[in-house]
Every structure is written in C-alpha cells, then in structure tokens.
Amino acid sequence: MDIRATPERANIRGALSAKNKLLQPLFVVWPLLTVVAVTATNWAALASLLPFAAIAVLISGWPLYVAAFQASFRKVRWLDELSPDRRIGDYSRTDLLTLVQGVHQRLGVATETPTAITPDKDLNASAMILGLAGFFPKLNAIYVHRPMLHVLAPGELASVVGHELGHYHRYKVDFCRATPLHLMLLGVVAVLAVSHLGPSVFGFGAAAGFAWIHNAFLGAMAAPHHRPIEYLCDEAGAEAAGVVPAINCELKMGLQAEAELQLQHDLLKAGKDIPVARLLALYQEAIPFARVDADEMKRRVDAALKQEKAARRGLSLRGFFDHLREGEGDGEVREQLGDLLPKGALLEWDREALKRNGHLDADQISALVSAMERDPNGLLFRLPTEVLDPRYFTHPPHSRRVLYLWRNRAAIAATSADRPDLARFGPPAPQPR
Numbered sequence: 001m002d003i004r005a006t007p008e009r010a011n012i013r014g015a016l017s018a019k020n021k022l023l024q025p026l027f028v029v030w031p032l033l034t035v036v037a038v039t040a041t042n043w044a045a046l047a048s049l050l051p052f053a054a055i056a057v058l059i060s061g062w063p064l065y066v067a068a069f070q071a072s073f074r075k076v077r078w079l080d081e082l083s084p085d086r087r088i089g090d091y092s093r094t095d096l097l098t099l100v101q102g103v104h105q106r107l108g109v110a111t112e113t114p115t116a117i118t119p120d121k122d123l124n125a126s127a128m129i130l131g132l133a134g135f136f137p138k139l140n141a142i143y144v145h146r147p148m149l150h151v152l153a154p155g156e157l158a159s160v161v162g163h164e165l166g167h168y169h170r171y172k173v174d175f176c177r178a179t180p181l182h183l184m185l186l187g188v189v190a191v192l193a194v195s196h197l198g199p200s201v202f203g204f205g206a207a208a209g210f211a212w213i214h215n216a217f218l219g220a221m222a223a224p225h226h227r228p229i230e231y232l233c234d235e236a237g238a239e240a241a242g243v244v245p246a247i248n249c250e251l252k253m254g255l256q257a258e259a260e261l262q263l264q265h266d267l268l269k270a271g272k273d274i275p276v277a278r279l280l281a282l283y284q285e286a287i288p289f290a291r292v293d294a295d296e297m298k299r300r301v302d303a304a305l306k307q308e309k310a311a312r313r314g315l316s317l318r319g320f321f322d323h324l325r326e327g328e329g330d331g332e333v334r335e336q337l338g339d340l341l342p343k344g345a346l347l348e349w350d351r352e353a354l355k356r357n358g359h360l361d362a363d364q365i366s367a368l369v370s371a372m373e374r375d376p377n378g379l380l381f382r383l384p385t386e387v388l389d390p391r392y393f394t395h396p397p398h399s400r401r402v403l404y405l406w407r408n409r410a411a412i413a414a415t416s417a418d419r420p421d422l423a424r425f426g427p428p429a430p431q432p433r
C-alpha cells in the first residue's frame, strides 16, 4: 500500500456520476414497490392492529428516526438568529453571515443553506441531509463546531464551509439521500407484514428484516464513494477559499488532533484508578472552546485530574464503586490508545512556522509536499489515521488530503477562476495567541 497515493480526480468524479446514473431508475422503482405493498396489505385485519403497525413502522426506520429525534433536540445556534453584537472567537455575526454567503456565491449555490454553530468541543463540522426539510428544518443544515471559530482564519473557515456545502449540494449518492422515499417504502412494508403475520415475532421480524436488507443495499451502494467524496468536498472547500487556506486548515486540524490524542493518552495513563469514561468527560470539561497551545491544554487537563483525584480521596466509597463499575473494556482501552499512537519518525516540516505565523505560505507547503514525497514513511502527524489501512476510516488521512489538494491545485483554481473574488474572506490568518 502506497500511503502517498491519491486518487485520480477524473476517476472519482466519473465513478460517482456513473453510480448516480445507475441508481436513477430506483427513483421510480421504489414508489412502485410502495404501491404494490399498499395493494397487498390486508386492510381488514389491520383495523385491530393499528398500535402494532405503528410500532413496526418505527422499527423499520429506527436509525433514521433516532437521528432525526436527536437532531431536533440538539442545542445549536443558528447563524441568522445570533444577536447583532454577538462575537464568537474572532468573528462577529456579520463576519460569519458574509463569509457563509460568500462561499455560497463562490460555489455557485443559489439557495442559502441553514448554518448552525454547535457547542461541541472537537474541531469538526458536518452536513446533515435527512431530506425531511419541510417538517424538520434542523435536519437539513450544516453544523460548525464552535472551536473552529476560535482556531481558523477566515479563509480556512471558508474552506470548511465549502467542504460541507460540497456534501450538502454536490457530491452524494443521490438515491441514498432520498430519505422520504426510503421511509415510505419501509413503513408500508412494515404495515404489510403486520397485517398478514400479526403482531408476532414473524410480523415484526419481517419488518425489521426487510429494513435490514434495504439499508444494507443502500450502504453497499454508497460505501465505495465515502472516501472519494471527502476528497471532492475538500476540492469544493479549496474552490471556495483557495488551495493554500484549505491546506492550512487541514494542517491545523491535524496538529490539534495530534496534540489532543497525546493528551488523552497521557491522561488515561495518569488516572489509572479512574474509569475511562470519567476521564474522557473530565477532558472534555477541561479543554476550552478557544484552543490554546498544547502546553496550556496539558496544564488545564492536569489540574482537572488533580482535582478529581483529591475529590476521590475524600469520597473513597465513590471511588470504590466506580472501580467496581469500571467496564471490563477499560484496561483494553488504555492499552489500545497507547498502541494507536504511531511510533515512526515525524516528517521534517516547519510545524513551528505554522504555530508561529498561523499559516504556511505556498512555498512552505510546496516544501512540505516534497518532504512527504521523498520520505513515504515519514509521519505528517502522530495519528493512527496516518499509518493504518485507510479502509478502516471513512475519512482519508490528513497527509493524503494535503497531497490531493496540492497535486490538483491547478485544476481546482481553474474551476472557480471566473467567480467573485475572495478578498471578502479577509487576511489569511489571525494573530497567533
């Protein structure tokens, strides 16, 4: 396995559009199957079975209903509902609205996508398209975790928004995203099953079994495109913000992930007699939204651990019970986390320049890429994703995402050359803290 290999841009685009073309007829087949199931339903028997039919319907679409339920109650702040004087990190409400609108324009997306900031503490963002927009607007939106607004410069943030808009509007297996169609068929088949087989193991089993096969089919259709889509969405981010800010964003996320994994690893080692779940909760509380340097984060986490240990000495009974409760897997988790940290040599690149200046310029990135290509085994980051078989992960490793963007920089620049300028996204990086 060549860990420096990146996919061919034309191939992954071609494969995705071929899959979409292949699945196109299913947009007709699924409604037809739904009609067939309705016709075959024993409506007379159903009258007395309505509550059971409802349960079967819930079972058939369980994962989606759960996701929809959770998303509806997720605590988020919608960008357009922020108060006018609200600032988060280096951004005012106006900055954020302008930036998000600018990215829409750059990518040629006409409809404004609902955008929210979540109180999650990890550096991440996501796009959710459950396709029930009319009923549950929160289910169709892009979500940016709050620390992103503290860590990323405007161009980098624009690349993240562009990436998520890529997921939302451009790069997807369309049929797999047709949620209403799927829920309709699953629900009707569930009712059909209960109407003939009754509220029995067979009735519910048939509903669940059909849903399982249905979802496995969708999963199999979408799976080969997961990682390629990440590359394409990275492209969308770079198309919106430029290749250099998009790569800087990738590097910052990698540095942060590396520092946090190391910190968690040290914490689990230092807190041997405290359950893993409690330690990770402690960690989440201790790290701030506004990321500070790794040493400061370590100080905060150490202080939290010290406090926890002191509290446990005072309440020895609680410590005792926690110990009893400690999951069988805890010891394993501690060991595994240690094994997960790759031990190879780090690549030579100017990490300090990134920390000091807040970004690398094109020459520094070019030097970094050369270093990666010269030394295929050198680690860009001490992260498991950099060395383990990529098939285990839905997202490609940071190093390959950087390489993909850099290798395709000319093509990416050409796609958006005629679109409005990016000056609106402001200076390349905020002052380092």
Ligand SMILES: [Zn+2]
Binding pocket: 163, 167, 230, 233
């Ligand atoms: Zn993505």
